[in-house]
Amino acid sequence: MKPQMRNLNLFLFLLLSLHFISVLSWKREEFRNCNQTPFCKRARARKPGSCSLLARHVIISDGDVTAKLLPKNHETSEDHHEINPLLLTLSLYQDGVLRLKIDEDPSLGPPKKRFEVPDVIVPEFSNNKLWLQRISTETIDGDTGPSSIVHLADGYEAVLRHDPFEVYVREKGSGNRVISLNxxxxxxxxxxxxxxxxxxxxESxxxxxxxxxxxxxxxxxxxSFYAADFVYGIPEHATSLALKPTRGPGVEYSEPYRLFNLDVFEYIHDSPFGIYGSIPFMISHGKSRGTSGFFWLNAAEMQIDVMGAGWDADSGISLPSEKTRIDTFWMSEAGIVDAFFFVGPGPKDVVRQYMSVTGMPAMPQLFATAYHQCRWNYRDEEDVEDVDSKFDEHNIPYDVLWLDIEHTDGKRYFTWDRMLFPHPEExxxxxxxxxxxxxxxxxxxxKRDDSYNVHKEATKKGYYVKDASGNDFDGWCWSGSSSYPDMLNPEIRSWWADRFSFEHxxxxxxxxxxxxxxxEPSVFNGPELTMPRDALHYGDVEHRELHNAYGYYFHMATANGLVKRGEGKDxxxxxxxxxxxxxxRHGAVWTGDNSAEWDHLRVSVPMVLTLGLTGLPxxxxxxxxxxxxPEPELLVRWYQLGAYYPFFRAHAHHDTKRREPWLFGERNTELIRDAIHVRYTLIPYFYTLFREANTSGVPVVRPLWxxxxxxxxxxxxxxAFMVGNSILVQGIYTERAKVASVYLPGRxxxxxxxxxxxxxxxxxxKLTVSEDTIPAFQRAGTIIPRKDRFRRSSTQMVNDPFTLVIALNSSQAAEGELYVDDGKSFEFEHGAYIHRRFVLSDGKLTSVNLAPASSGKSRFSSETVIERIILLGHTHSPKSALIEVTNQKVDIGLGPLWLQWGRGSAVVTVRKPGIRIADDWTIKFL
Known part of the structure; x- marks a missing residue:
């Protein structure tokens, strides 16, 4: 290498290193606040009642309600070109979903078409559309003219108020509002x-x-959300589950909740500041009515205020009297109004309604639901082999070992550093x-390196995002001078997917x-460490319009690449x-670069719960x-809590001390091992919950409410949180805790x-806390499937027998489910799975088939049996049991057995009943 080139490379490396150090921790001045964001500052200055728009020319067109929004003082004319009216469309869908679109009229010559986010709404959603035939009219109290009313769902109506312009959903009969806009x-x-x-x-x-x-x-x-006690959602923020007011008398936050995907090193907890992701979906919940939701499909920067009580005291606006109402204020830099109202009325109803728009979660492979071991970085193949063998030596199961950026050849992705990883396949x-x-x-x-085939091909094909001048955008990240594939373009996503083939x-x-x-994308030398807003994408779309969706398209293309690689099988x-x-629809997410602090352990729970509520289980x-x-106590407590996260991974920065589970002394190794064993024992339950999420959208871990x-x-x-409907977990978030207060809901x-x-x-x-575990409870009336034999990985547990843990309620009844498939392929989509419901009632435990009749094209069978049934809360210990399988009756003896996770109360146990999970059977307790 020439000396001049060597010196230049050294200079660039030092420059990048210094910049990295400067952004290594949270620096508020690196990021804009609302007053430094002109659209947010302008919007917040608006006063209630300042909208002068009226809904006019209301008709039914193509099964939708359409209207024009015109200023109140405008004299209508034939063309309206001089005032460019806004076009409004109201569409109704099955299951209580109302869609509102407002956009400029493209026929009136705006400089370009405003961006509508593609590939988020699933194609099958259009099949749920209700084609309207007529509009009813009604004069709302105090109005000078009629408003338009349409039937939305059983018990609900959508109202388009003409003057003043307003859209809301109300209950039929009572007229009580559920949710409203404007x-x-x-x-x-x-x-x-x-x-x-x-x-x-x-703007600078x-x-x-x-x-x-x-x-x-x-x-x-x-x-506005009516009959609401709290609102939730709009991730991603490191703050409480129930969103705090950001505006109004005496509020704690003065900044709105920001939705703008950013690479924020060491983000601070308890802040409305936006970090890595954005989902503009909010859920309200209250005791008197239930749950409702609102989703704005818009990928531009968004700022959202939750208004505190009394924020509008001097506005002069008169709203219908309501017991409780929470007002919110939504602001976006660009895009259109493409908003969805969800009427609920239950929490799971709202989640299902939202999922009908954006799609059900993907079903993960079985191994992905187990424990993952990661670090930036495992140095080389010898390090990988050593870590892997140490897990076996210490009898700790794990399923996935991760390699960070240092495994590549000079931060060129899809490559290996052949000095450190000379035999990656082996x-x-x-x-x-x-x-x-x-x-x-x-x-x-x-990496912008002409010898790097990915860069060479992307440059030749013109596949990079462009800067405002039309040249390939050049920004700095880990690889130095870098360009970014334009993932908005379907052709480029397909090309990217091909990079994951074994050939490439x-x-x-x-x-x-x-x-x-x-x-996000992360650009170290970009504004707020991301891509400039005036960068250009496919179709002349500005980056400002799609910023929050860039990572989504990248995630989509990568997932499609792995499907292509496996020829659609896995x-x-x-x-x-x-x-x-x-x-x-494309995989898992995590909460980003957190810190080894008790406050970050604490805030991880509402962050994960919020992601689940908004569609990411x-x-x-x-x-x-x-x-x-982390101190050993914090690390142990984090493992004990993390064992119940849907995605369970340990990870650490390269500047931290090594922290594999066996490095903190024998006792701490034992505690971490026990926590990981809890997860492996519960994998059948978690996998069943992932299938529930895949079919209904209901999250794996859930808020208690x-x-x-x-x-x-x-x-x-x-x-605290629920894992499914059966397990309640209470974290321990303070050092040397001796007592925990745990609220156990229900009767x-x-x-x-x-x-x-x-x-x-x-x-x-008030419970005494030990170092052994965090408080976790099974709800009476439930049945949990377990696997109690410990192996090296979940893959090796596939044929192991099951244990059913039955927690009886006061009626001596319980029920639960078990879902099993091959753990890896898409054959489950064609009926290749086992799905059983276990019901204990009137002294009989019955296994019922929930799977549809097989079409013959795809089947899944299993010889796996149930080896143990544990009964909790039995009021009179049975002496024997009869098991009926294909008309044969077998006597089974009963006796006490310690629960597998520790010593405690004796429980009634049926040993080795030998019944297959795939069969119908009944056990009668005598």
Whole structure:
């Protein structure tokens, strides 16, 4: 290498290193606040009642209600060209979903078409459309003219109020409102404009300037939730589950909740600041009515205020009297109004309604639901082999070993550093022989190196995002000077998917899966560490219009690549840091670069719960914290909690001390091993819950109020959570805790998972805390499937027998489910699975088939049996049991057995009944 080139490379490396150090931790000045964001500042300055629009020319067109929104003082004419009216469309769908679209009239010559986010709404949603035949009219109290009313669903109507313009859903009969838009008259829509001579539209923040070629184009409006005690949702923020007011007298936050995907190192907890993902979906819940939801399909930067009580005291706006109402204010830099109202009325109804729009979550492979071991970085093949063997030596199961960016050849993705990883295929095969898998990282920044085939081909084909001048965008990230594939373009997504073939990704094998990081996208020298807003994408779309969805398209293309690689046979596993509505269809997400602090352990729970509520059930937080060195107690508590995250992965920064589970002394190794064993024991239950999420959208881990929607004590509780409907987990979030307060909802009892000890529901219990475990309970009336034999990995447990743990309620009844398939392929979509419901009632335990009759095209069978049935809460211990299988009766003896996870109360146990999970059978307790 020439000396001049060597010196230049050294200079660039030092420059990148210094910049990295400067952004390594949270620096508020790196990021804009609302006052530094012109569209947010303008919108917040608007006063209630300032919207002067009226709904006119209301008709039915193509099965929808359509109207024009015109200023109140405008004299209508034949063309309206001089005022460019907005076009409004109301569409109704099955199951209580109302869609509202508002856009400029393209026939009236705006400079370009405003961006509508593609590929988020699933194609089958259009099949749910209700084709309207007529509109009813009604004069709302105090109005000078009629409003339009349409039937939405059983018990609900949608109302388009003409003057003043407003859209809301109400209950039939009572007329009580559920959710409304523009009730406070804050709606504003800035039209695209051709730049006039002398106009200054540029915006600057720090050293970056945004050219804004189409001028201000923001949209804002108020949304009100009625009969609501709290609102939730709009991830991703490191704050409480119940969203706090951001505006109004005496509020804690002065900034709105920001939705703008950003690479935020060491994000702070308890803040409305946006981090890696954005889902503009909010859920309200209240005791008197239930749940409703609102989703705005818009990928531009968004700011959302939750209004505190009394915020509108001086507005003069008069709204119908309601017991409770929560007002919110939504602001976006660009896009259109494409909003969805969900009427509920239950929490699971709202989630299902939202999923009908954005799609059901993907069904993961079985191995992905187990424990993952990650670090930035495992150094070489010897390090990988050593870590792998140490797990076996210490009898700790794991399923996936991860490699971060240092495994590549100079941060060129799809490559290997052949000095450190000379035999990647053999390395993967050794792991696969134990039923284990590997994950490697693939980020969107492509090193600008003419000898790098990915860059060479992307440049030749013109596949990169362009800068405002039309050249390939050049930004800095881990690989230095980098460009970014334009994932909005379907052709480029297809090309990217092909990069994962065994031909192109040399050294990969079928047991290798993928991690997408830095896909917000992260640009170290960009404004707010991301891509400039005036960068250009496919179809002349500005980056400002799709920013929050860039990582979503990258995630989508990567997942499709793994499906292509396997010729459509196997399910992909792809973890993504950036997220958007619809990400659930493509894989898992995590909460990003957290810290080894008790507060970050604490905030991980509401973050994961919020992701689940908004459609992403497969999520988790880095166990132990990414930054910093956790004390052993914190690390152990994090493992004990993380064992119940849907996505269970330990991860750490390369500057931290090594923290594999065996490095903290024998006792801590034992505690971490026990926590990981809990997860492996419960994998059948978790896998069944993932199937429930796949078919209904209901999250794997849930807020307490999702299962107990009328109990006010659960509404703001985000220190505890439900795993499915059967297990309640309470984290320990302080050092040297001796006592924990645990609220157990409902009227039935709860049973300690380890000891079987019974506790009353509907009250708070002060419990002594030990280092052995965190409080976790099984709900009376449920049945949980387990596997109690410990193997090296979940793959090696496939044929192991099951244990059923039955927690009886006061009626001596219980029920639960078990879902089993081949754990990897798409054959389950064709009926190749076992799905059983277990029901214990009147002294009989019955296994009922929930799977549809097989079409013969695809079958799944299993010889796996149930080896143990454990009864908790039996009021009179049975002496024997009769098992009926194909008309044969067998006597089974009963006796006490300690629960497998620890010593505690004796329980009634049926040993070795020998019944297959695939069969119908009945056990009668005598």
């Amino acid at each position: 009730s406070h008259g804050l709606f504003d829509f800035e039209p695209l404009t051709a730049k006039g001579e002398g106009e200054e539209w540029e 923040f720090r050293e970056n300037t945004d050219t804004r070629p189409y001028g201000p184009q923001s949209i804002s409006f108020d949304v 390395m993967q095969r050794k792991l696969a022989a134990k039923g284990r898998h590997m994950v490697t990282i693939v980020d969107p920044h492509i 990704y040399v050294g990969s094998t079928p047991s290798l899966y993928i991690w997408n990081d830095m896909n 399910r992909p596993f792809v973890l993504s840091r950036a997220l958007f509505a619809g990400s659930q 497969f999520s988790g937080a880095d166990v132990g914290g990414f930054f910093g060195n 999702m299962e107990f929607p009328s109990e006010e004590a659960t509404f703001s509780n985000d220190e 039935q009892s709860w049973y300690d998972l380890r000891t079987g000890t019974s506790y009353r529901g509907g009250m708070t219990h």
